[in-house]
Amino acid sequence: MIRFLLNEQLVSLDNCSPDTTVLEYLRTKAEQRGTKEGCASGDCGACTVVLVEAKNGRLQYINVNSCITFVGSLHGKQLLTVEHLKSSGALHPVQQAMVEQHGSQCGFCTPGFIMSMFALYKNIAQPSRADVERGLAGNLCRCTGYRPIIDAALSLAGKGVTDQFSQAEASVYQQLRDIEETLPTAELSFANRRFFVPCNSDELADLLQRYPEAQMVAGGTDLALAVTQQLQQPDTLIYLGRVAQLQCLEEHKDRLVIGAGVTYSDAEPLLHKHFLPFAQLLERLGSLQIRNQGTLGGNVANASPIGDTPPVLLALNATLHIRTGHTYQQIAIDEFFTGYRQTALPKNGFIERIDIPIDHQQTHFVYKVSKRLDDDISAVCAAFSITLEDNMVVAARLAFGGMAATPARAFKAEQALIGQLFSEAGIIAAQQALTEDFSPIDDVRATGSYRLKVAQNLLLRAALEHQSTTDEPMEVVQYA
Ligand SMILES: Cc1cc2nc3c(=O)[nH]c(=O)nc-3n(C[C@H](O)[C@H](O)[C@H](O)COP(=O)(O)OP(=O)(O)OC[C@H]3O[C@@H](n4cnc5c(N)ncnc54)[C@H](O)[C@@H]3O)c2cc1C
Ligand code: FES
């Protein structure tokens, strides 16, 4: 049985198939059909709901796509939908703002926009236009146009965050803690199919030994698509979102330690402090809904050649801490990607955390080239860590996504760069060497020759950007 709050109502749910999505649960079991289904793949935001979690002594409001969130992951959380926003017959301030700014025509996208705006309203008292654009980039509208919707969100700035939810915060916090205390681990089952919610790494290791065919779900932003798009029916799912050891976020003098289950949104402030280009890349990874659910561990384990964080972790020389049963091991990220979507992760093992060394001698560059700025997959992603002495390259780690069957380093280009000045002239040999490192393929996102040219140009761009910080300032357009 799992337990969660559906608005104010405590729900105990069992006898439900493990791959039921929150959207399916809302529309078919809870009979609340305000939440809409558009794409069923996390792209359009029509199904956006807000999850409330008791974290670090307060309630955290996050907007997520209910179409790719499994219902079992609701254990210990509060689920809010568009039906819950009205209070004593009056519209919530975000709904009222949409009415006043004429932000809705056919209305299909509106519940999703309202829920994203609601999360924004709860999290940022004075949202700027950039905050609003970031907050709504995961919601598509095909008829109204975005101007009135953005105006509605901006009109809320400074209006305060007091509503019926703020008044109920202490009680909701207590109820969520009570669930955690009375039911720390949970299980949803139906006809021999199961969704497990372990709360620590020992239980997770044990479950993986007992159910060797089980699939792990962290944010589910990759895995859930296998259910909604490929109609797979996994028998056993194990949710990682409540495993304490996978949620660590530590700052040491010489390294950052990031639990594999930490979401992009939660990792972002620490990365912003130590690896600004990495944090800036995350702003372009999916949409806010995806970043609120997706995890670094999921991105690495998924091993997609066009995943965004693996090239950065390769450039930063990260180490993966893996646990299998009672065995612990460390695998350097260089050794992890063994073939197309294949990794060195042992059977029944899981990534517990990721260590990223802090090296103040290095300069970092990260670029994502995609067709759209927001919510798009990379054609090429590049990450460089370069150590310079008197502007001469003494060490370099150049890593790319989208150039090979795995995220990969450009070893020949690295060798060609070492000993050269990091300048327009100094990178020419390394640009040439990239043609020996990679033979990228043509696909729907880009041709192989385009990818190669882009990779070479990104190296040039890094050198020019570096030159501009040491020489004359140069404006580099952010859009890649
Ligand atoms: C609309 C949309 C946009 C997206 N945009 C981007 C993008 O811009 N860039 C990008 O890189 N990706 C993107 N993605 C893909 C996805 O969001 C990321 O790959 C994300 O990091 C996956 O993390 P997750 O926690 O959701 O993984 P899940 O889906 O939960 O898991 C993915 C795989 O990893 C395994 N796994 C998860 N955690 C662990 C662990 N700790 N140990 C071992 N195995 C584990 C799971 O079993 C599964 O096989 C997008 C996805 C969607 C739906
Ligand atoms: S239905 Fe499109 S994101 Fe969920």
Ligand code: FES
């Ligand atoms: S109002 Fe019709 S899709 Fe947005």
